Amino acid sequence: MMMKKATLVICALVLSFFSITQINAQTKEPYRFGLAMPMTGGQALFGADQVQAALWAIEDINAKGGINGRPLEAVVLDTQADPKLGISMATRLATVEKVPVFVTAWSSVVAAVAPVANRHKVLCLSVGANSPKIAELGEYVYTAYPLANVDIAGIAKYAYNKMNKRRAAVLYINNDTGLYAARLYQEVFKKIGGEIVTVQSYEPTATDYTAPLLQIKQSNPDIIHLQGLVSDSPQVIAQMRQFGIQQTVTSYQGIYNQKLLDQLGEAAGDIIICAMAPDDMFHAPVKAYLERWKTRKGRTPYGLPYTQYVGDSAYIVKALYEWVEAKKLPFTGENMRTALLAVRTFETPLVGKIIVNEDHTVNSATYLIRVVKGKFTYMDTIPAE
Amino acid sequence: MIIQIIWTSIATSSYYVLFAVAFALVLKVTKIWNFAQPGFMTTAFYMMYWAINKLALPIPLALAVALIITILASWAVDKYAFGALRRMKSGGFTYFIFTLIFSEFIAYLFTLLFGTEPFTVFPNIISPVMPVTGIVVSHWDLQAIIITGVLLAGLYALLRWSKPGKFLIAVSNNDRLAELYGISSRQAYTLSMILAAILCTFGMYVLGTKIAVYPHLGLSLILFAVAATVMGGIGNVFSAAMAAMFLNLLQGFSILIIPSRWQNLLLFFFFFMIIIFMPSGFLSFISAMKGRRE
Numbered sequence: 001m002m003m004k005k006a007t008l009v010i011c012a013l014v015l016s017f018f019s020i021t022q023i024n025a026q027t028k029e030p031y032r033f034g035l036a037m038p039m040t041g042g043q044a045l046f047g048a049d050q051v052q053a054a055l056w057a058i059e060d061i062n063a064k065g066g067i068n069g070r071p072l073e074a075v076v077l078d079t080q081a082d083p084k085l086g087i088s089m090a091t092r093l094a095t096v097e098k099v100p101v102f103v104t105a106w107s108s109v110v111a112a113v114a115p116v117a118n119r120h121k122v123l124c125l126s127v128g129a130n131s132p133k134i135a136e137l138g139e140y141v142y143t144a145y146p147l148a149n150v151d152i153a154g155i156a157k158y159a160y161n162k163m164n165k166r167r168a169a170v171l172y173i174n175n176d177t178g179l180y181a182a183r184l185y186q187e188v189f190k191k192i193g194g195e196i197v198t199v200q201s202y203e204p205t206a207t208d209y210t211a212p213l214l215q216i217k218q219s220n221p222d223i224i225h226l227q228g229l230v231s232d233s234p235q236v237i238a239q240m241r242q243f244g245i246q247q248t249v250t251s252y253q254g255i256y257n258q259k260l261l262d263q264l265g266e267a268a269g270d271i272i273i274c275a276m277a278p279d280d281m282f283h284a285p286v287k288a289y290l291e292r293w294k295t296r297k298g299r300t301p302y303g304l305p306y307t308q309y310v311g312d313s314a315y316i317v318k319a320l321y322e323w324v325e326a327k328k329l330p331f332t333g334e335n336m337r338t339a340l341l342a343v344r345t346f347e348t349p350l351v352g353k354i355i356v357n358e359d360h361t362v363n364s365a366t367y368l369i370r371v372v373k374g375k376f377t378y379m380d381t382i383p384a385e
Numbered sequence: 386m387i388i389q390i391i392w393t394s395i396a397t398s399s400y401y402v403l404f405a406v407a408f409a410l411v412l413k414v415t416k417i418w419n420f421a422q423p424g425f426m427t428t429a430f431y432m433m434y435w436a437i438n439k440l441a442l443p444i445p446l447a448l449a450v451a452l453i454i455t456i457l458a459s460w461a462v463d464k465y466a467f468g469a470l471r472r473m474k475s476g477g478f479t480y481f482i483f484t485l486i487f488s489e490f491i492a493y494l495f496t497l498l499f500g501t502e503p504f505t506v507f508p509n510i511i512s513p514v515m516p517v518t519g520i521v522v523s524h525w526d527l528q529a530i531i532i533t534g535v536l537l538a539g540l541y542a543l544l545r546w547s548k549p550g551k552f553l554i555a556v557s558n559n560d561r562l563a564e565l566y567g568i569s570s571r572q573a574y575t576l577s578m579i580l581a582a583i584l585c586t587f588g589m590y591v592l593g594t595k596i597a598v599y600p601h602l603g604l605s606l607i608l609f610a611v612a613a614t615v616m617g618g619i620g621n622v623f624s625a626a627m628a629a630m631f632l633n634l635l636q637g638f639s640i641l642i643i644p645s646r647w648q649n650l651l652l653f654f655f656f657f658m659i660i661i662f663m664p665s666g667f668l669s670f671i672s673a674m675k676g677r678r679e
Binding site: 040264 | 386389390393394397493496500501502503505508509510511512514521523592595596597599600601602605633637638640641644645646648649
C-alpha cells in the first residue's frame with residue numbers, strides 16, 4: 001500500500017516536472033522586431049536586398065543560440081518607400097505586432113513614421129536614410145546610419161580641400177532624400193569658401209532632365225554634386241554626359257551599385273561616391289558576405305553599404321534585447337531606447353563599430369569609391385570627425 | 386538652350402503621345418476610361434524585356450512577341466471583361482474599378498515574375514549623340530520621333546481612308562446608328578483595343594530604351610495620358626497627342642521659371658482650369674471661339 005502510494009507520488013512529480021518543462025519550452029517565444037522596407041516599387045532594388053541581409057544576419061544569430069536561447073525574428077512589412085504606406089506599416093508594427101523596436105529606411109518614410117513611433121513609444125531605428133532631419137524627429141527615432149552631415153559634408157570638404165574644386169553645382173531629386181542633403185552640401189561648401197554656381201532639382205516622376213542639366217552646363221561648375229535615387233541617377237548622368245557635361249560628379253552611396261556601370265559603361269565618366277561602410281577591398285568579413293551573395297543569389301547585393309548596415313542592425317537589436325533582459329526589464333520601446341543609449345557602441349560584423357550619439361546621430365568614417373574606366377575602385381577614406 | 390529644350394521635350398513627349406493617343410482612342414470608340422491601359426503597358430514592356438534579355442531574340446522578333454502578347458491581352462480584356470460588363474449594362478464606375486484592379490493585378494503579377502528591380506530594355510542606356518547646329522541630337526531622339534510619327538501617320542491613314550477606320554469613327558459617333566447600317570460595334574471596340582495595344586507596345590519600347598521601368602510605373606504614367614485626353618477634348622484622338630506634347634513642353638520649360646517642386650502643381654492647375662472652363666477640350670474651345678467671331 002505504502003509502495004503504491006509512493007509510486008503514485010513519484011509519477012505525479014515526474015509528470016508535473018515534464019509539464020512545467022513543456023510549458024517553459026512553449027513560452028520560449030522569439031524576440032521580435034519590425035523591418036519596414038520597400039519590397040516592391042521603384043526602390044525595391046535596394047530594399048529587398050537589405051531585408052535579405054537582415055534575414056541572413058538573423059539566421060547567423062539564431063544558429064549561435066539566438067539571444068540567450070531565444071531566437072530572434074523579424075516582422076517584415078513592405079513600405080514601397082512610400083510615406084503613406086510607411087505610416088500604415090509602422091502603425092501595424094506598434095499596435096498589432098506590438099514590437100518594441102523596428103528598423104526602417106528612406107528619409108521620407110522615416111519622417112512619416114516618426115510620429116507613430118513617438119506616439120506609441122516604439123523605438124524606430126533608421127538605417128540607410130541620410131537626411132539630417134532624422135536627428136530631429138523625436139525621442140524614439142534614432143539613426144544607426146551616418147546622416148548626411150557625415151558623408152555629404154565630408155565630400156563637400158574633400159572636393160574643396162583635396163581636389164581644389166571651387167565652383168560646385170548641385171542637382172537633387174525633390175524629396176526628403178535629395179532636399180536636405182543638397183542644402184547641407186551647399187552650406188558646407190560655401191562655409192569653407194567655395195561658390196555654389198547653380199542649384200537645380202527634378203521631380204521623382206521626371207523622365208527628362210534637359211532643363212536643369214542645361215542650366216548646370218551654362219553655369220560651368222568645377223564639380224557637380226548629384227543627390228538622386230538609384231532608379232533615376234543613371235538616367236541623369238547618362239543625359240548629363242550626352243549634353244557634353246563631363247565634370248566630375250560626386251554623390252552619396254545611393255548610386256553605388258553595379259547597375260550604374262551596366263547602364264552607363266565607360267560613358268559614366270568620372271564619378272566619386274561616398275560609401276559609409278568598408279568594402280571587401282579592405283575588410284575581410286565583407287568578402288565572406290559577398291561570397292554568400294554570389295553563392296545564394298548569383299550576384300552581389302545592390303547598394304552594398306546599405307545592406308551591410310541593415311544586416312548589422314539585427315546585431316544592434318540583439319544587443320538591445322540582451323541589455324533589457326539582463327536588467328530584467330519589460331521589453332518596451334522605452335526600455336529599448338534606454339538600452340540604445342546605455343550600450344551606445346555596437347561592434348558589428350560588416351560595418352565594424354557603430355557609435356550612436358545622444359543627439360540622435362552616428363559617427364563613422366566615409367569611404368570614397370571612384371569610377372575609373374567603367375569600374376568601381378577604392379579612392380580614399382575620410383576619417384570620422 | 387531654348388531650342389535644346391524644345392527638341393528634347395518633343396523627343397521625350399513621344400511615349401506620352403503614344404500613351405495619350407491609345408487612351409483617347411479607346412475612350413472615343415468604347416466610351417470607357419481604360420485604366421487597364423497601364424496593365425497592357427506593363428505587359429508589353431516585360432514581354433519585350435524577356436524576349437530580348439532572356440531569350441536573346443533580335444529586336445524585331447522581340448517586338449513582335451511583345452505585340453502579339455499585348456494584343457492578345459487587350460483582346461481578352463475586351464471580349465471577356467468589357468463584353469460581360471456591357472451585357473450586364475454596367476455603369477461607368479464599374480468599368481473604372483475593374484480596369485484599375487486589372488492594372489494593379491498585372492503590376493503585382495509582373496512583380497512576382499520579374500521582381501521589383503527597375504529594368505531598361507537594353508542593359509546600356511547610352512545613345513550616341515551628334516551636334517546639329519548646336520543642338521545635341523541623340524539616336525534615341527530620332528528613333529522616338531520617327532516611331533511616333535510613323536504610328537500616328539498610320540493611325541490617321543487608317544481612320545481616314547480605310548473601311549475599318551471609318552467604321553471606328555461611325556461607332557464612336559453613334560454605335561446604335563452604326564449597327565443599323567450593318568457595322569459591328571463589337572468589332573469596332575475590339576479593333577480600338579488592339580490599336581491601343583500596338584501604340585502602348587511601341588510606347589513602352591521607346592520609354593524602356595531611355596529609363597528604367599518597374600511594374601508599377603504604368604500606373605503613374607497613365608495620369609499624364611488622362612490629362613492630355615481631357616485637354617485635347619474627349620473624342621479628339623490627335624488633339625490628345627498635341628496636348629501630350631504641349632504638356633511635356635510646358636513641364637520642360639517650367640523649370641526655367643519655377644522650382645521643380647511646383648511643376649506638378651502647374652500641370653494639375655492647367656488640368657483643373659481646362660476641366661472647369663473648357664470641358665470639351667482646349668482645342669474645341671478655341672474652335673468654338675473662332676466660330677463665334679465669324
